[in-house]
Amino acid sequence: MPRDRRDVESVLQNKGFRRKENDHHRFLYFNLAGLKTQVFTKTSHNEKQISDSLLSMMAKQCRVTNKQFASLLDCSLDQNGYEVELRRQTVIG
Numbered sequence: 001m002p003r004d005r006r007d008v009e010s011v012l013q014n015k016g017f018r019r020k021e022n023d024h025h026r027f028l029y030f031n032l033a034g035l036k037t038q039v040f041t042k043t044s045h046n047e048k049q050i051s052d053s054l055l056s057m058m059a060k061q062c063r064v065t066n067k068q069f070a071s072l073l074d075c076s077l078d079q080n081g082y083e084v085e086l087r088r089q090t091v092i093g
Contacts, residue, residue: 002049015079037092063091
């Protein structure tokens, strides 16, 4: 189900992502202890809704499954749980 771009950005920022503006996109980088990691995703300035296919790409960029990404957005997966998953995959230290 498509989601509102502002809601997605807000939830991700509450889960440790920090926003960086670009001409056409907003990049969201995951920060750990104040340091930018290699985990990032992006949204478009122009789009109000994010389609299922784009949400799937965002999940891949964030290094989780579609189901985990939906849980992250629905707040059943918190920042600590997300960090545990990234550590399990050795994406972060």
